[in-house]
Amino acid sequence: xxxxxxxxxxxxxxxxxxxxxxxxxxxxxxxxxxxxxxxxxxxxxxxxxxxxxxxxxxxxxxxxxxxxxxxxxxxxxxxxxxxxxxxxxxxxxxxxxxxxxxxxxxxxxxxxxxxxxxxxxxxxxxxxxxxxxxxxxxxxxxxxxxxxxxxxxxxxxxxxxxxxxxxxxxxxxxxxxxxxxxxxxxxxxxxxxxxxxxxxxxxxxxxxxxxxxxxxxxxxxxxxxxxxxx
Numbered sequence: 001x002x003x004x005x006x007x008x009x010x011x012x013x014x015x016x017x018x019x020x021x022x023x024x025x026x027x028x029x030x031x032x033x034x035x036x037x038x039x040x041x042x043x044x045x046x047x048x049x050x051x052x053x054x055x056x057x058x059x060x061x062x063x064x065x066x067x068x069x070x071x072x073x074x075x076x077x078x079x080x081x082x083x084x085x086x087x088x089x090x091x092x093x094x095x096x097x098x099x100x101x102x103x104x105x106x107x108x109x110x111x112x113x114x115x116x117x118x119x120x121x122x123x124x125x126x127x128x129x130x131x132x133x134x135x136x137x138x139x140x141x142x143x144x145x146x147x148x149x150x151x152x153x154x155x156x157x158x159x160x161x162x163x164x165x166x167x168x169x170x171x172x173x174x175x176x177x178x179x180x181x182x183x184x185x186x187x188x189x190x191x192x193x194x195x196x197x198x199x200x201x202x203x204x205x206x207x208x209x210x211x212x213x214x215x216x217x218x219x220x221x222x223x224x225x226x227x228x229x230x
Contacts, residue, residue: 015059015067018052022136023064027071037222038157040065041175042113045183046136049108058180100154102184103132103145109212110183111173113154118142153228155184160201163221166192173225174208176217184225186211 015023023043040061047059101114113135120130121144128147133139145151155173158166166172166189174187191207202221209216 014057015047016052016056018050018138019047019059023067023071027068035065035068037061037065040068041182042184043136045110045175045181046112046134048181049105049110049112049183050137050141058182061182101151102154103130103134103143103152104150104186105134105143106145106150107143108183110185111155112137112184114151120147155225155227158221158224158226160197160221162226163192163194163202163204166206168192171227172208173227174210174217174219175223175225176210177223190216 043064044059044061047053047064053059102111103114104111114132115135115137116133118131118133120128122128129144130147130151131142132145132151133142158172168189168191170189172187172189173184176183176185187208187210189206190209193205193207195203195205197203204221205218206221206224207216207218208224
């Protein structure tokens with residue numbers, strides 16, 4: 001029996017030229033990119049925060065997913081025989097430049113993926129700052145960020161099986177969806193209503209309190225990321 005095909009959705013056409021240019025860049029330089037829900041959500045958050053989207057409709061992550069899926073189908077496929085895979089992956093040394101980081105913007109207190117560290121400086125107080133470019137943003141959105149308080153290794157989306165490891169008081173990164181924005185904020189777990197999992201995955205309901213404004217919200221596990229341990 002043939003598998004059912006998903007219903008085709010009309011690809012969103014309201015992207016700005018700058019947004020299309022950034023998405024095309026990911027297609028041309030896909031190193032380190034995984035076409036996942038988290039990737040689309042992060043990109044949607046960066047677009048919605050950009051000054052170029054001011055006064056325009058908020059972009060949904062599913063609209064970005066549709067755009068990429070449509071474009072990926074148009075790209076030529078590389079035969080498996082042409083793929084170069086190292087015979088001994090343990091002999092391949094990881095490039096430090098491939099480590100992923102996130103930084104907290106001073107503009108809204110939200111966390112964004114770092115594309116590059118452009119420069120560094122020391123303040124008169126002795127504190128160090130780095131000049132950061134965020135993933136999905138241009139030079140106009142670059143910021144000087146305090147290294148100690150606002151730069152860290154990238155948080156990792158929680159898997160369905162990890163809900164049992166969560167406890168009240170744990171620090172997490174939560175994807176906050178609002179009418180006018182969709183971005184990541186630090187939060188703490190206040191309460192956990194543990195429920196049986198089903199075919200959809202974890203059905204637990206987690207009450208979190210955002211650090212930046214002390215507001216509370218009940219969320220599903222899929223909206224949470226665990227903070228990287230050092």
